[in-house]
Amino acid sequence: MNLSAVSSLKMRKNAELLVIPFWKGKKRSAEMANDPNSFKELLASPLATGDFHGNEGELLIHYVSGQSEPRIALLGLGLEEGITSEKLRKAYAQVTKLCLSKEIVDINLLLPQCKLMAKEDLVRAVVDGLLLVNYTFHTLKQATRKANDASSTLNKIVLIGAGAPELEIAKKCAILCESVNMVRDLVNGNADDVTPQHLIAVALGLAKTTKQIKTTVFDKKRLEKEKMGLLLAVNRGSHRDPALIIVEYRGNSKSSDHTILVGKGITFDTGGLNLKAGTGMNDMKSDMGGAATVLGVIHAAAELGLKVNVTGVIAATENSIDAKSYKPGDVYTGYAGKSVEISDTDAEGRLVLADAIAYSAAKLKPSRIIDIATLTGAIEVALGNDISGLFSNNDALADSLIRLGYETGEKVWRMPLHEDYRDSLKSDFADMKSTGGRPGSAIKAALFLQDFVGQVPWVHLDIAGTAFIGEARRYFPKHATGVGVRLLVALLESF
Ligand code: BES
Ligand code: MN
Ligand code: ZN
Secondary structure, eight states, X not given: OEEEEESSGGXXXXXXXXXXXXXXXXXXXXXXXXXXXXXTTTTHHHHHTTOOOOOTTOEEEEEOSSSSSSEEEEEEOOOGGGOOHHHHHHHHHHHHHHHHHHTOOEEEEEOOOOTTSOHHHHHHHHHHHHHHTOXXXXXXXHHHHHHTOOOOOOOEEXXXXXXXXXXXXXXXXXXXXXXXHHXXXXXXXXXXXXXXXXXXXXXXXXXXXXXXXXXXXXXXXXXXXXXXXXXXXXXXTOSSOOEEEEEEEESOTTOOOOEEEEEEEEEEEOOTTSOOOTTTTTTGGGGGHHHHHHHHHHHHHHHHTOSSEXXXXXXXXXXXXXXTOOOTTOEEEOTTSOEEEOSOTTOXXXXXHHHHHHHHHHHSOOSEEEEEEOOOHHHHHHHTTTEEEEEESOHHHHHHXXXXXXXXXXXXXXXXXXXXXXXXXXXXXXXXXXOOOSTTHHHHHHHHHXXXXXXXXXXXXXXXXXXXXXXXXXXXXSEEOOTTHHHHHHHHHHO
């Protein structure tokens, strides 16, 4: 992405489109949100029609001659008094959608002026809105393969009315969005391409880019030696080996503060012998969304040079079906030494996470553990596709993430770790059962995980409803969203 800044409209060069922001006016009019005296004549006729009111996300294209651009897009931002980052992100996402539909790759964009918002927040929201939807996944289409060209997404933006500090903010946003897109590519990719072995390759690749990253891979033999019997149980039905992938980023060697991010890396979830029915399996290539997000956060932390220590721990395997598959009713024991009766082979995520969390707590000296996982269909039923579920044993950590969720637009809602539901995880044969029935099953999954964290401050993010969506929403394109990257990077930056 080529981002640059000029101070005024006069300084701009040729582009395919000029974007001019408008506040919604009193009555049915609209007012230019910066430099209101420019273009008075040029825009007089479209504004006189009364077709454009400056409503949030409203767009009107005006074709002109004699300007640096052949088209001007009038973009509505709603009432100035009601402006928020979220509204700006949504409005500017409309600009990118317009560009994608017309294959416009090069734009001039006049920034709005707003007394009610800090300029840095404004620039961040505008650029996030533009860049977050600036994504297509066409690598599996014949035309794209032939053209050997990723796609015709927006690739040049000139911010008009910005200086060096704003440009720096914009460039940071672009780095973050690249990490988000890396996550999307992994999640949208074929399950037979994005295997545990592929996740290993990506993690090893990250370590090649900087000395601050070190990647360690536990192969099947090592997992057996470490007695990670739950991850191994889930892997039994797969012809691909499992792995525990540990990616350490050390951005602050003087500090002992250390965040661990644990990601669910089920590269395809058939449900196992409790096979998923009907269309329930269709999107299950996305069941490694948590793992991809962890890789995306480490990538962003390194690219942004964050002065923090963060380790990603990814539990990777397919949950496949085979004569060797682990069986409902059988009992397996994992790293923590607790035996678990497998009450449903489709509840595989909590098993692989349990081994990763228990190992992290015991061996990696965490200040806090945050796991992120497409864990339960129930969380999607409860919170829909815009809001992820958050469970935590630590109010301060939970509150930070809730606040940052609103700031980044990657919203989270805290769910209860209701102790009385723990009874449902009692087993006649083992120390615990893996599932406790349908009612409140997102909560029961979280309670199961909590058994493996001990006293470490911990957050569980259930992104089953938000990581992969059937329709584009807000500034997220359809399918893989990459949620969690911007939220968790914001959390790391807050330390
Ligand atoms: N990967 C699924 C959860 C999921 C469902 C993610 C829909 C994305 C969209 C998980 O492994 C699963 O199958 N969970 C079961 C748990 C149940 C057996 C207790 C579920 O939610 O139905
Ligand atoms: Mn499952
Ligand atoms: Zn799953």
